[in-house]
Amino acid sequence: MDVALACAWLRATAGAVTAEADRLTRLDAAIGDGDHGVNLTRGFAAVISGLDGTPPATVAEVLVKAGSTLISKVGGASGPLYGSALRALGKALPSGTTVTPEELLTGLHAGLDAVRALGGAAPGDKTIVDAYAPALEAFAAAVAAGSGLAQATAAAARAAEEGAAATTAMTARKGRASYLGERSVGHQDPGATSTALIFRALAGVAEG
Amino acid sequence: MKKFINDPADVVAEALTGLAAAHPELRVDLTERFITRAGAPRAGRVALVSGGGSGHEPLHGGFVGPGMLDAACPGEIFTSPVPDQIIAATRAVDGGAGVVHVVKNYTGDVMNFQLAAELAADEGIAVETVLVDDDVAVRDSTWTAGRRGTGATLLVEKIAGARAAEGADLAAVAAVGRAVNAASASFAYALSAGTTPAAGRPGFDLPDDEIEAGVGIHGEPGRRREKLRPARALVHDALDAILDAKEFPDRVIVLVNGLGATPLIELYLVYGEVAAVLADRGVTIARRLVGNYVTSLDMAGLSITLTAVDDEMLRLWDAPVNTPGLRWGA
Structure with a gap:
């Protein structure tokens, strides 16, 4: 991954959350407060306008800056969670204009750790983690098998989407949906859904 | 939807403009988005800062003034404020005796106030957080984000604000705020x-x-x-x-x-x-x-x-x- 690809990932993510904003908001209205699509659209729009000036020189800086912007602009839980994930991802990368799939794997691990540390969610709690953790596992397996970035990110995106779909059957234990208890069953988690969009965006740009 | 608004995207900003016009005794920072009382900071006094999503008015901005809050940070509607707002408000009212953050127990509010408190600590501002979680409708807090902060927020802000006004130190102001929350349902x-x-x-x-x-x-x-x-x-x-x-x-x-x-x-x-x-x-x-x-x-x-x-x-x-x-x- 180089700086251009990292920027392309963020632009593709902005496009995806904007295109899917209504769906994210509908999912959130069912078990939360119905602003997930609006908030992510606002946040990634700010990330993109931050890139429009002088783009940062390293992949790490691109992602740290994007994370800081999300923390500063979004609010709610999604701002700190996605913002901290991107910041941790960026901070775990070596400074340089390109990073290898192995280095990206280390960064993605750090991102998931940040989400779990801040939100306290475990797999099965019906959160971002339920898409992120399987995506990371699939990415790691692909990298271990010698796959390139395109194949590994495609595997991660598929796993994230399956993980997001699997949240439908779960009972929420974190965030606002947790107040519903068993009434949250039958609804796909909006955070896991947006996480799948972010991994799909990565796979899309990595495919070229 | 029928509402007295102009554009849905401008509701919070325009309401703050109106609040500033209606209450000249308050200072409303429309850029950083926080509300302080006139005369802030009060040297040597503990300051109270609260905030949360907009849409709960008069909470929190309507409770800024003598005897209650020093500052409030309104987020987007039903969305917690961001750390930048909270740290800006905290800086603006810190009189050297520390700042109490009154935080309703929602995932987003807790995270954003936590990030702001870490920034404040880096700047040498002592912050104590009082978490409000009085809503007993949430039964099993082991398997949820915990009980929500609701009506008791008003009592915490009033009583802790009065304690700060009479010159109590940071630990004492936070302690009475926590005691009020613990005694509320x-x-x-x-x-x-x-x-x-x-x-x-x-x-x-x-x-x-x-x-x-x-x-x-x-x-x-x-x-x-x-x-x-x-x-x-x-x-x-x-x-x-x-x-x-x-x-x-x-x-x-x-x-x-x-x-x-x-x-x-x-x-x-x-x-x-x-x-x-x-x-x-x-x-x-x-x-x-x-x-x-x-x-x-x-x-x-x-x-x-x-x-x-x-x-x-x-x-x-x-x-x-x-x-x-x-x-x-x-």
Whole structure:
């Protein structure tokens, strides 16, 4: 991954959350407060306008800056969670204009750790983690098998989407949906859904 | 959706502009988005900062002023403020004696205030966080994000604000705030959901004869749906939930709080039922407050909060307060 690809990932993510904003908001209205699509659209729009000036020189800086912007602009839980994930991802990368799939794997691990540390969610709690953790596992397996970035990110995106779909059957234990208890069953988690969009965006740009 | 707005995207900014125009005794920073009282910071005094999503007015901006908050940070509607806002407000009111953050227990509020408190610590500002989680409708806090902060937020801000006003130190102000929260329990009903300007439709739909019991203040659905019954029966159930959750051995402050679209005539009717039940149960009402204080946009509904108080808390409750949303003795 180089700086251009990292920027392309963020632009593709902005496009995806904007295109899917209504769906994210509908999912959130069912078990939360119905602003997930609006908030992510606002946040990634700010990330993109931050890139429009002088783009940062390293992949790490691109992602740290994007994370800081999300923390500063979004609010709610999604701002700190996605913002901290991107910041941790960026901070775990070596400074340089390109990073290898192995280095990206280390960064993605750090991102998931940040989400779990801040939100306290475990797999099965019906959160971002339920898409992120399987995506990371699939990415790691692909990298271990010698796959390139395109194949590994495609595997991660598929796993994230399956993980997001699997949240439908779960009972929420974190965030606002947790107040519903068993009434949250039958609804796909909006955070896991947006996480799948972010991994799909990565796979899309990595495919070229 | 029918609302007195211009563009849904501008509602919070334009409401803050209006608040600034209506209350020249407040300072409203429209760029950084926070509200402070005139004369901040107060040298040598502990400052109180709160904040949360907009849509709960007069909470929190309407409680800025002598005897209560030093600053409030309004987020987007039903969305917590961002750390930048919170740290800017914290800096603006820190008089060198430290700052208490009053935070309602919602995932987003907790995270953003936590990030801001870390930034404040880096800058050498001492911050104590008082978490408000009085909503007993959330039963099993082991398997949820925990009980929500609702009506008791007003009591925490009033009583801790009075303690700060008389010159108590940071630990003492935070301690009384935590004690008020620990002594409080709330339960809410909704007859209909509020509509956020961005969504344009109600947060949930209820048939004409159904209500949401144990509802939160963001349009998030509650503990259960049930048929509408007479107010007396609803009050009985709410007070059962409250009295089961905590001990109220002696005297209480009662808050009957409208959620935005419930007329005062119904709030007073409900207060009468609350007073009757508490008399039956041997609980003495020392003070009471009836009105719209912690709202949820145009939700029709109400919450009932009981706070067990001692002499010290009552003295602080009675102390002068002068804010747009709460004023006595001033």
